[in-house]
Amino acid sequence: MRKRLILALLTFCFLGYSQEKLISEIVIQGNKKTRTSAIIKLNSIREGGVLDSVRIEEDIKRLKRLPSIAHAYYQVHTKDNGYKVVYGVEENFTIIPSANVYTTNNDEFAFRVGLYEFNFLGQNIALGGFYQDDIYSSFGVNIRAPYLFNNRLGLAFNYQNLTTQEPVFLDNGIADYKYNNTSYEILGLYQFNFENRMELGVNYFNEDYAYRSGAVGPNVPLDFDVNKLLFKLIYEYNNLDYDFQYVSGFRSIANFQYVISTENVLPDFLIGWNDFMYYHRIGKKGNWASRLRVGLATNDDSPFAPFAVDNNLNIRGVGNTIDRGTGVIVLNTEYRHTLYDKDWFVLQSNVFVDGGSWRNPGGDFGDFGDTQNFRVYPGVGLRFMHKRVFNAIFRIDYGYGITEDSTNGFVFGIGQYF
Known part of the structure; x- marks a missing residue:
């Protein structure tokens, strides 16, 4: 039974x-x-x-x-x-140009333009390249196939030949160097689940510094050429939700690099930083967005420190690479408000505050509180958007410095600043 x-x-x-x-x-x-x-x-x-x-x-x-x-x-x-x-x-329409233009009241002018296909062969493969004019000419080619093998595993390859004029900050003044970086990079891309992914790879590159003008130092070479090997690890947590121009949620991107030099001119070093991004919808037309970057590198007393204070990277209106450091804390926060939304076109206003501080090469954590290293730039901007073209956001921002020895200037670009 x-x-x-x-x-x-x-x-x-x-x-x-x-x-x-x-x-x-x-x-x-x-x-x-x-x-x-x-x-x-x-x-x-x-x-x-x-x-x-x-x-x-x-x-x-x-x-x-x-x-x-x-x-x-x-x-x-x-x-x-x-x-x-x-x-x-x-x-989306996915064959689009990219552009970044920036200037300050010191009459600095630089731009980067490119053309990218973000859905190559209908497989969500990104393929494209760029040309940059920043006193000298530069170019690069990129291909990224995040789902090449399956829905978790892919590859990326990047090549660039980047030439710029870089200020080097010495005890007795500023020297200008012509800097060239030629690099080859391959990355493996792996997505653990919906919210977590990782990139792991290696970059072989050559750095060539050539003195042009300005101060000189007894222990600082005028010219040197060095080959380097860079190991890279990127870990991302992404819980963002998109509704056309509106974004909500949290995103964190951690980037760790170990650089090995073949010469004693520049020592091996570690560098790591984390971008924390938070987006919040406010009413029907508002969007608050913030990005906090915290980073540290090996604290060598070298004029070639890795973290730069730059118009197009972190502080809008500050100028083109005006300082360097071995540590960085930067907060960008802005309120975006939709002024006009009709069919495919969106006009969005922007009010922002960019602020940050840097640790001097060979310095200590007290440098972050030094007024000479601290910069605050409030500003306003506009966004012109096409809702059916990927990243078709033309932005204009004007930043005005309110800390000592500040500048002001416009920053133009494609895509949101962050």
Whole structure:
């Protein structure tokens, strides 16, 4: 009798499970350039699987993060033989130019322009290059295929030949060097889950410094050429949710590098920094955005310190590489407000404050509180956006320094500042 009861219960459980409706069909609609197979590869649900609304919501968030997708949604239809799940997408135009232009009241002028395809072959592969004029000419080529092998594993390759005029800060003044960096980099890309991913790779590069003008130091060479090897680890946590121009959530990107030099002119060093980014919707048209960068490097007393104070990197309006340090703390915070939103076009205003401080080469943590190292630049800006073209945000910012020995100037670019 007992055995019959157990058998009946097992049979009941089996029949109940077997009669549970499963996903019978998955449909992708709205995609024209992006291949259906590329979208299905990224999704976590499969035909024959159990319907899971949490996983579907994550799939939609993942799709909206792709450069090829402007917006995504889903629908679930009940059928006699199971559930039909429809993923709908609105695609971006993904062949776009990039541009960054910046100037200050010291009449400095530099620009970088490029052309990128962010959905090469319909597989969400980014391919492109740039040309830069910053006193000298530079160029680079990049390819990034994050889902080359499957929905978790990919590769990236970068080449650049970058030449700039770099100020070197000596005890008796500032020297100007012509600096060239030629590099080859390969990275393995791995996504652990929806929110966490990692990049691991190596960069082989050559640095060439040539003295041009300014102060000289007894222990600072006028010219040197050195080959280096850089090992890189990037870890990202990303929980951002996008709704066209609006962003909400938290993102953290940690970057660690170990640089080995083949010459004694520049020592081996470690460098690491973390960007913490927080976005919050305010009402229907507002968006508050903040970025905190904290970084440290090996504290060598060298004029070639790795962290730069620069217009186009961290402080809008400050100028082109006006100082260097072996530690950095920078906070960028801004309020973005949509002034006009009609069909494909968006006009957005921007009020910001950029502030930061640096540790002097060979200095201590007290340098962060030194007024000579501390800079605060409030400012205003505008954003002109195309809602159907990836990263088609033309920005204009004007920063005005309120700390000692400050400058002011415009910063132009494509894409949000952060």
